Amino acid sequence: MEVILIEKSDFERLVGHIEKIAEHIRKSESGKSSGGSERWISGMEAMEILGVSPRTLQRYRDSGRIPFSKIGKNCRYRLSDIERVLEAHRIDGTEEKPDGLRRQYLVRTRKPENRRKKT
Template identity: 35%
Template sequence: MELITFESQTFKELVNKIDKIAAYISKCENPTSTEAKDIWLDSNELADLLKISTRTLQRLRKDNLISYSILRGKCLYRLSDVEESLRERLIPSDPKTLEAFRKRYMLHTKQF
């Protein structure tokens, strides 16, 4: 058996990284957590995430196809509301689509 030694600080950093990975996995396994429902996106973030222009997003707002809130002149969108709008309007396909959307967002914003 091979013995590997670490400095105390290096070991603590490794444990912290493992804890972050475990927390991320538990969040992914529980998509109905309140944290995911409280994620707010601005127009640029949502347009980038959906791969559409901000003008298209403006049209979706105008046609009441997507819900939003205005705070200090800035449009904000709740992630759970966007997911619900997508769920209502998407043609049924692979059920993993919304989960993949959520994972891409979390990876894109490095929230784990």
């Protein structure tokens, strides 16, 4: 093994360059994962995942609940959007906090959360 001696300032500058390269790689990788490589699914797959009928899926599109892209006659959905809808409507039976209970009540009764009575 060959030993190389360098000054402390040169070593610190080298480490700084390595950190910049590592940060650039991290940014590049995160851009790829959130960019165009996301999986798009068909309406049939979306209905299967959500457990809804074609008409219900159409209502979700019309109301803006699920974003979609349309190519010709075919609608496509991002898998992450479908997962987001599922998470937003998840009901946790162990919830004890008032805000969580209120949200679950609104999900169960299908009442929009932004509609509050004015007193």
